[in-house]
Amino acid sequence: MTKGLVRLQRLWSAYWLLLPALSIYVVFLLYPMVFSFLISLYQWDGLAPVKKFVGLENYRVFFSDPASLLALKNNIIWMLFMIAIPVALGLVLAVILNERVPGRTAFRAIFYSPTVLPLVAVGIIWSWIYNPTFGAVNSFFRLVGLPELTRPWLSDPKVALYSVILTGIWQGTGFPMLLFLAGLQTIPRELYEAAEIDGASRIQSFWYITIPSLRETFVIVVSILMIGSLKVFDLIYIMTWGGPGRLTQVMSTWMYFNTFVFHKAGFGSAIAWIITVASLGIAYPYIRAMSRR
């Protein structure tokens, strides 16, 4: 009898301890999410008391509107670059820094430091570097006698997106590097020693020991980077404002501009849901694969 009472008391305190987190969660996340889906079904400016129900029309418009499709395409380009370069570079750096290279702690700190900066600051720093008149890049090209290579890096339609991507790479390489470093430390040293005794070269050890052992880390890194790419906002907003024209819009900025600048709340909410569904879709195969094992 008392035992039952004690158990009941414990159960009661379990819910009591969970209450603050749960209530903040429901009010500030779940309810807004449902609300957001409802808004996406309407044509609405976000302010007026009148809304017009349009069903899934906002979603249909997104996939037939050239400007929206461009934002999607830009986001995919961003994603491809952010997967390819930071992953490759991060892996190479991690492999090197995992050895007893002199100054490895300092090097690791240097490559990781851009990652802790506020993205606003990163965007401003690089806008200055790309400044068409006084910026470091154009100054450098003029200094070495290649003035034909100078250009307005952030307003030239051909290169603007890639200029911001370079900034993203500078800022985003430290993160995969640290994940790979963490992964590398779980590989037993004996494996490499055995391989060395068997006469394997360092390149061979890399391909046959390091890469297969990091399989799990790869899955984690790539999925995080893909999902992170879908959320990119700050750098584009600070450096190009989606311009020139709408040429460097990505999903997250496009959602922001539609919702809060163009006052197309319904359309903007539809974009937000498309981002969410895409990010779930990207991760779904990984979840399945990982939870099955």
Add this chain to the structure above:
Amino acid sequence: MSVRKYRYWKETVFLIILAFFFLFPFGIVVLTSFRTQQDVVSGGVFALPNSLRWDNFPEAWRIGKFRVYYRNSLLVTLIKVPTGIFVAALAAYPLAKYRFRIRDSLFAFFLLGLGIPINIVLLPLTILLYRFRIRDSLFAFFLLGLGIPINIVLLPLTILLKRIGLLNTLGALFFPYIVFGLPFQILVLRGFFRGIPDELIDAARIDGCAEFQTFWRIILPLATPAVLALFIIDFLATWNELLMALIFIHSDEWKTVPLGLMYFQGQFASSYPIINAGVLIAILPVLGVYILLQRYFVSGITAGALKE
């Protein structure tokens, strides 16, 4: 030995060249922030400054209104970070140690809400997951990675905050910041709490400790390393956040450092030395926290968490 040394030659050269490119933007910022506008325009960006002009910093501080932004960012981080971690710890404890029917679904439910855009948070998490090697926390990890993008709640939250009168005050940032920190913190703390032997809790109960006392006096102190790591991570994430601040805060009086810096740059875009001084003012706290605590932040967690 000499053969070994030779082996690192190429690597070292590669690292130094790459490090140069990684440090280059910092160098440009520092160099520009110590010059006069005149000097930048006539001398070019690479020339050494005529004289070190310290005045740019007080001037940027003053005209950029950084005092106000610092106050706001400090207020938000100092109140939000401990509160958020405390709320998370409260929830993580029963999720780790109690047995009740919907425990696991509740946990999954919390994880689904992860929408932290700042990658920094994900690193220690991965490390922790390596440590615990539990299939379901890996599963949870992917739920985390998916995250729910902040975008999805921006507009409804704006409407909600307006309705409860918090819009355009620091209070507007408080709850949304907590929400987006919670799932990660719950995940990490739950992992730590699970590592604490049940016998300790039972002993405390036999000694007559109430449930909250057990949590507060026994469990939480044991999780100090995790709590400290979460403090650093959450400090950086909160200090750097832009998107929500941009939408919820409009008056100068309540802007945070990133938001204030953005407007400062918009206003004084062509006063290059002042802008760069402002950038340094804005990034000093995060660089300081990172450099001072990086041993703990990176190698501390890595070494401690990976080698059992």
